[in-house]
Amino acid sequence: MIGEDRLELNDRFIRVFQLLEEKGAIIKNDRNGKGIGDVAEKVLGNKGYGHIIRAFLNTDDKRVISYSQARKFCREYGINEDYVLDGSGTPFGFDLPKRSSVPAGNFTRGNILYTTVEAFAGSTVGPDSFDTEENSWFSLPGIQGSGLVAFQINGNSMEPVINNGDLVVCREVDRMDNVKDNEIYAVKNNGSLWVKHVQRINHGNRVTHLKLISANHLEHDPFVEEVNIHTRLYRVIRKISDF
Numbered sequence: 001m002i003g004e005d006r007l008e009l010n011d012r013f014i015r016v017f018q019l020l021e022e023k024g025a026i027i028k029n030d031r032n033g034k035g036i037g038d039v040a041e042k043v044l045g046n047k048g049y050g051h052i053i054r055a056f057l058n059t060d061d062k063r064v065i066s067y068s069q070a071r072k073f074c075r076e077y078g079i080n081e082d083y084v085l086d087g088s089g090t091p092f093g094f095d096l097p098k099r100s101s102v103p104a105g106n107f108t109r110g111n112i113l114y115t116t117v118e119a120f121a122g123s124t125v126g127p128d129s130f131d132t133e134e135n136s137w138f139s140l141p142g143i144q145g146s147g148l149v150a151f152q153i154n155g156n157s158m159e160p161v162i163n164n165g166d167l168v169v170c171r172e173v174d175r176m177d178n179v180k181d182n183e184i185y186a187v188k189n190n191g192s193l194w195v196k197h198v199q200r201i202n203h204g205n206r207v208t209h210l211k212l213i214s215a216n217h218l219e220h221d222p223f224v225e226e227v228n229i230h231t232r233l234y235r236v237i238r239k240i241s242d243f
Contacts, residue, residue, distance in 0.1 A: 002062070002064055006064050006066075007064060008087065009064065009065060009067065009070055009084070009085070010056060010064035010065050012083065012084050012087060012091075013056060013065045013070055013073065013084060014056070014057055014059070015091065016073075016077075016079055016083075016084060016091045017057060019091055019092075019175075020077055020229070021206075022175075022176065022177070022206060022207075023176065023206070023207075023227060023228070023229060023231075024203070024206045024207075024208050024227065025077060025228065025229045026039060026077075035050070036050035036053050036054060037050040039053050039073075040052065040053050042072065042073070042076040042077075043065075043069050043072050043073045043076065044069065067085060070084050070085060071085065077229055078092070078229045078230060079091060079092065080092060090174060092229070092232075110137040110138040110139030111137070111139055111143075111144070111145065111146060111148055112137060112138050112139060112140065112143065112148040112149070112150050112169055113136075113137055113148065113149045113150065114136040114137065114138060114150050114151070115149060115150070115151050116151055116152070117151050117152070117153075117154060117193055120149060120151055120186075120188065120193055121188060121191055121192055121193035138150075140169065140238065143169065143237065143238060145171070147171055147172035148169060148170070148171055148172075149169075149170055149172075149186075149234060150167055150168065150169045150170070151167070151168065151186075152165060152166070152167050153165065153166045153167075153168060153195060156216055156219070157195075157196075157214040157215070157216050157219070157220040158184070158195055158196070158214060158215045158216065159215060159216045160215065160216075161184070161215040162184070162195065162215070162236075162239055163241065165241075166239050166240060166241050167239070167240040168186070168195060168236050168238070168239055168240075169236070169237055169238040169239075169240070170185075170186045170234035170235060170236050170237065171234060171235050171237050172232070172233075172234050173185070173232075173233040173234060173235055176200070176207045176227065176233075177207075179198060179200055179207070179233055179235075181198065181199045181200055182197050182198070182199060183197070183198065183235060183236075184196065184197055184198070184235070184236040185198045185233045185234060185235050185236060186233070186234040186236060187210060187212060187225065187231070187232075187233055188231070188232040188233070188234070189225055189228070189230060189231045189232070190228075190230055194212055195236065196212035196213055196214060197212070197213040197214075197215065198210050198211070198212060198213075198233070199211040199213065201224065207227055208226065208227055209224050209225065209226050209227060210224065210225050210227060210231075211223075211224050212224070212225060
């Protein structure tokens with residue numbers, strides 16, 4: 001008899017598989033490297049085992065993914081292993097580091113991580129990515145919850161909306177479907193970070209690219225970035241000038 005933990009593991013696998021489909025990282029009937037057979041080759045070692053992957057995805061089938069197979073799946077597709085294996089965190093490791101509830105002294109540390117563009121762009125965001133004594137946390141009235149990060153803007157591409165030297169506070173976006181066209185986001189992709197107006201570009205029902213538009217359009221042309229499993233978005237929710 002299959003244990004409850006394995007059933008829950010398989011449920012999380014199905015959830016992440018669907019998210020990867022939404023991102024376009026997996027296309028079930030694709031013949032160019034993204035199909036079910038390609039998933040089977042990466043996870044089970046044989047491209048002909050696509051029917052087994054389909055069995056894992058069928059909640060009426062008694063076959064479920066194993067922990068070792070799930071671990072391979074995570075490593076091949078950049079998934080947060082903690083989420084898939086034991087249900088902690090979020091599927092793509094969007095979680096910013098957990099703040100300590102009682103730091104040194106008698107003051108509660110804030111819920112917004114203060115970092116730099118360089119550190120944020122170059123880091124794989126996970127529970128321990130920024131969690132060092134060198135980082136600062138703060139809080140602001142009216143801004144609650146987790147998944148918040150702040151950094152200083154370098155450059156004039158978003159002037160006059162956001163100026164050089166302004167501090168922006170951003171909240172992580174957990175799904176591409178939650179991105180709203182023409183709002184301002186910090187877009188983290190392949191080691192780079194931009195703060196831009198964002199427009200989604202769809203192919204069928206999937207967002208495949210993002211058009212990034214500067215407020216200072218006279219000096220900075222818009223450009224397009226491909227959405228992949230490493231793309232992360234954080235909506236700008238507050239600007240602080242004269243920081």
